[in-house]
Amino acid sequence: MGSIKGLGLLLLLAGAFALGVWRGWVPMPAEWNPWAPLDVRASPNLLTRYKLSRLQDDPALCDQVLKTAGLRVSRQADTAADAACPLRNVLRVQGSEVALSSSFLASCPLAVAFALFERHSLQPAAQAVFGQAVSRVEHLGSFACRNVYNRADGRLSQHASANALDIAGFRLADGRSISVLKDWPGEGDSARFLRRVRDNACDDFNVVLSPDYNAAHRNHFHLDMGRWWVCR
DSSP states (O other), rough: OHHHHHHHHHHHHHHHHHHHHHOOSSOOGGGOOOTTTOOOOOOOOHHHHHHTSTTTTTTHHHHHHHTTTOOEEEEEOOTTTSSSSOOEHHHHHHHHSEEEOOEEEHHHHHHHHHHHHIIIIIHHHHHHHHHHOOOEEEESSSSSOOOGGSSSSOOOOOOTTEEEEEEEEEEESSOOOHHHHTTTTTTTTTHHHHHHHHHHHHTOOOOOOOOOOOOOGOEEEEOOOOOOOOOO
């Protein structure tokens, strides 16, 4: 009986503490407050994935977070709900200090995850291996209204909701190009950089698929914000 009362008291105290944090009565650093908006400039932590998940259905919160992202974006109109691949709360990402091979459509979680990746994963990897920054990201696109692997049967790909991006390579500040297709199989700095980028990306995206996954990904990294977690 005493243990039940003790558990009840513990739950009551935990609930009171959570209410206090939510109401702002209990001081809490924003990065550790689950109800505070994500700040892309802050180092990712255990709450980052949860905060990313809140963005899909909250355009106002998305816009607030994007102010910390350093991305150039434009908001796109939602498509019809009965479209083959309806899009909502979608942005066109046009770049940042890092150039893109072309702009791409992205769900809000994907756009913010890309900003996190660029700041906390990609550039640190480039500095660690090459001592310089990445100046351009080469990608194969994001939105494609199709099933996984273009199969006639099966589930829609994350690309069908602009929730995935395929990255094919990078250009460094000195003009050097690094290709997933050409450099992944090697053993030099370019291969080491690509493996570090792949490993780091798993902290930012829910699904990361590299050439290690299968032959279909031999020329790119697939990055998406779907419901599953895979790092290959």
